[in-house]
Amino acid sequence: MKQLLLIIFVATIISCNNQQNYSERNVICDVEEINISSALENKDLIISDIVDSVKIIVLETTEKSILSSINQVIVGDKFIYIRDNYESGGVAIFKKDGSFLKRLSHGGGPGEINRAMRISYDKYNKKLLVSDSRKILIYNEKGDFIKDISPKFIYADFIAFKDKYLFFQLDIQNAETNLPSFIITDTLFKAIDKFYLNKKRYVMGGNFLSYTDNQDEVTFFRPLDNSIYSIGYDGKIKTKYKLIFPDFEANTDKYNECRDNTFWTELNKEQKGKCYFVGDFAETNNYLFFRFDKIRKGDVYVYINKKTKAIFSGINPFMTNELPNMGLLAGAYGNYFVKYLSLEYFGGIGAMSKIIEANKKFLSENDLAKLQNYKEDDNPILILYKMK
Amino acid sequence: MKKTLIILVVTAVFVSEMVLLYKIFDLNHIIALKNNMIDNLSIKYSAMQQQYPLGILNCGQYAKDRTLVDTLDNKITLLDFINTHGEKIIICRFAELECQECIKYAISVINKHKDVFDMTRVLFLANTKSKRIFKLQNKEYNIQKYNVLNCVEDLGIQAEQIEYPYFIVIDNELRVCGIYFPNKSTHGTDFDFKNVKLMYENLVK
Numbered sequence: 100m101k102q103l104l105l106i107i108f109v110a111t112i113i114s115c116n117n118q119q120n121y122s123e124r125n126v127i128c129d130v131e132e133i134n135i136s137s138a139l140e141n142k143d144l145i146i147s148d149i150v151d152s153v154k155i156i157v158l159e160t161t162e163k164s165i166l167s168s169i170n171q172v173i174v175g176d177k178f179i180y181i182r183d184n185y186e187s188g189g190v191a192i193f194k195k196d197g198s199f200l201k202r203l204s205h206g207g208g209p210g211e212i213n214r215a216m217r218i219s220y221d222k223y224n225k226k227l228l229v230s231d232s233r234k235i236l237i238y239n240e241k242g243d244f245i246k247d248i249s250p251k252f253i254y255a256d257f258i259a260f261k262d263k264y265l266f267f268q269l270d271i272q273n274a275e276t277n278l279p280s281f282i283i284t285d286t287l288f289k290a291i292d293k294f295y296l297n298k299k300r301y302v303m304g305g306n307f308l309s310y311t312d313n314q315d316e317v318t319f320f321r322p323l324d325n326s327i328y329s330i331g332y333d334g335k336i337k338t339k340y341k342l343i344f345p346d347f348e349a350n351t352d353k354y355n356e357c358r359d360n361t362f363w364t365e366l367n368k369e370q371k372g373k374c375y376f377v378g379d380f381a382e383t384n385n386y387l388f389f390r391f392d393k394i395r396k397g398d399v400y401v402y403i404n405k406k407t408k409a410i411f412s413g414i415n416p417f418m419t420n421e422l423p424n425m426g427l428l429a430g431a432y433g434n435y436f437v438k439y440l441s442l443e444y445f446g447g448i449g450a451m452s453k454i455i456e457a458n459k460k461f462l463s464e465n466d467l468a469k470l471q472n473y474k475e476d477d478n479p480i481l482i483l484y485k486m487k
Numbered sequence: 488m489k490k491t492l493i494i495l496v497v498t499a500v501f502v503s504e505m506v507l508l509y510k511i512f513d514l515n516h517i518i519a520l521k522n523n524m525i526d527n528l529s530i531k532y533s534a535m536q537q538q539y540p541l542g543i544l545n546c547g548q549y550a551k552d553r554t555l556v557d558t559l560d561n562k563i564t565l566l567d568f569i570n571t572h573g574e575k576i577i578i579c580r581f582a583e584l585e586c587q588e589c590i591k592y593a594i595s596v597i598n599k600h601k602d603v604f605d606m607t608r609v610l611f612l613a614n615t616k617s618k619r620i621f622k623l624q625n626k627e628y629n630i631q632k633y634n635v636l637n638c639v640e641d642l643g644i645q646a647e648q649i650e651y652p653y654f655i656v657i658d659n660e661l662r663v664c665g666i667y668f669p670n671k672s673t674h675g676t677d678f679d680f681k682n683v684k685l686m687y688e689n690l691v692k
Contacts, residue, residue, distance in 0.1 A: 160619070167623055476617075
């Protein structure tokens with residue numbers, strides 16, 4: 100009897116001792132700071148000085164391939180994957196020349212998407228992963244369904260890196276629910292590491308993941324935090340790049356308590372001409388790209404050559420009609436930055452003649468012909484450009 | 488000794504179970520849940536409050552006579568459209584950037600009552616800059632068989648500012664006779680029979 104009671108006692112104590120096995124992890128910061136003050140002065144960006152070549156891909160428009168508003172573009176090895184707003188979140192696959200391959204079917208059956216929240220291309224295993232509510236659907240690179248898995252933990256978003264996956268939460272969620280910021284899993288989605296990033300202020304809006312196709316690490320950032328971080332296989336978080344701009348940096352500390360859009364309203368009201376990092380960051384093999392907001396002046400695009408550290412920048416550069424300046428940043432692929440252009444937001448089809456004129460120096464005859472034949476209700480154009 | 492041991496074990500079990508219960512019913516979660524309920528109630532209340540000012544602001548206002556376009560680029564003015572479809576029509580207005588689920592729900596409300604409404608007197612009026620996306624909306628929302636037109640210009644009434652799909656009953660003088668909009672906090676799922684009845688009564692009045 101005594102032994103039985105003792106066993107119950109010990110078992111109960113053990114059951115209550117099931118502590119959370121994740122902890123706060125500090126960022127390792129031993130990186131050289133890049134002073135970009137000179138980049139943020141008022142000047143135009145002459146993109147032709149730094150662009151080596153531009154390719155355009157006109158995504159085929161058919162009854163089945165018609166795209167809704169684009170949310171995400173991934174240029175893979177053989178195919179282009181597009182997550183759009185179709186049926187509240189769909190995925191279309193195109194070949195590299197822009198011809199349509201297929202749209203992943205919608206519904207609740209096996210391999211069907213209900214609402215695609217995020218796509219990721221695992222280039223080492225040649226798989227397309229689609230996050231759909233609480234499950235991950237896995238397809239081969241052509242979009243043939245393989246299987247789906249429901250991870251046994253809560254996450255907001257995910258991305259693939261070499262033979263591992265990284266799941267993460269937004270700051271606001273882990274602050275309130277006490278969940279880990281990051282969970283690294285193996286390819287079977289079994290958690291192998293969970294940790295917090297030391298807390299920073301929560302900011303509404305903005306992106307989180309960097310645009311890059313380097314899957315040896317995951318790079319991420321937070322709007323208004325002027326550092327780019329990386330997570331390696333070992334789960335170590337490093338500051339990869341740190342930007343300083345003492346002459347132009349907006350003072351955001353005074354709005355620390357703002358947790359909604361009043362933050363942006365106050366910031367924009369009070370600090371004209373000052374700058375903050377919006378949250379667009381992309382990295383190719385040889386260049387970095389950052390987008391800053393100069394308050395009440397417009398966007399500032401900043402390109403930095405990774406080898407020479409030479410900086411090229413300018414305000415509101417899309418006014419020039421040069422394609423590498425236009426469109427929205429959508430990704431990076433090898434040496435190329437990737438953007439997409441929905442013409443209706445840049446002057447409609449009427450603006451095409453100006454665009455063709457401004458880009459004759461960049462584009463091949465073939466690409467110019469594609470633009471000349473472009474119709475108003477065609478799918479958006481992908482713009483791939485490589486820096487010198 | 489035996490008695491003491493039993494008391495000790497029972498106390499330990501009780502304490503550990505309490506700790507377990509505390510973990511299961513995490514106090515933070517309970518507080519968050521309570522706050523969430525209060526927020527939901529206040530959102531519902533503010534939505535109810537909004538109905539009245541929006542009605543007052545919009546009813547009796549005159550919309551601007553805009554040019555409307557169909558998927559084949561055929562043009563018609565709003566006034567001409569109303570005159571060819573009856574003295575009063577219902578406009579279901581939705582924009583490209585509004586949440587798709589809310590638009591789908593708003594459209595399904597009309598679709599569900601299509602036998603009650605004369606669907607020739609219902610106009611689905613998009614506000615979509617992209618011709619491509621306008622065509623796609625027709626397909627996605629399954630409204631190809633109805634009157635679907637696009638107008639990227641503001642109709643000149645207050646309701647255009649709510650950034651949410653809404654319904655208006657409008658007469659052949661372009662006067663807004665009634666406005667009906669779903670509750671934002673519930674994605675419009677409480678836009679029920681009562682609203683539809685009011686809308687119908689206003690249409691045939």
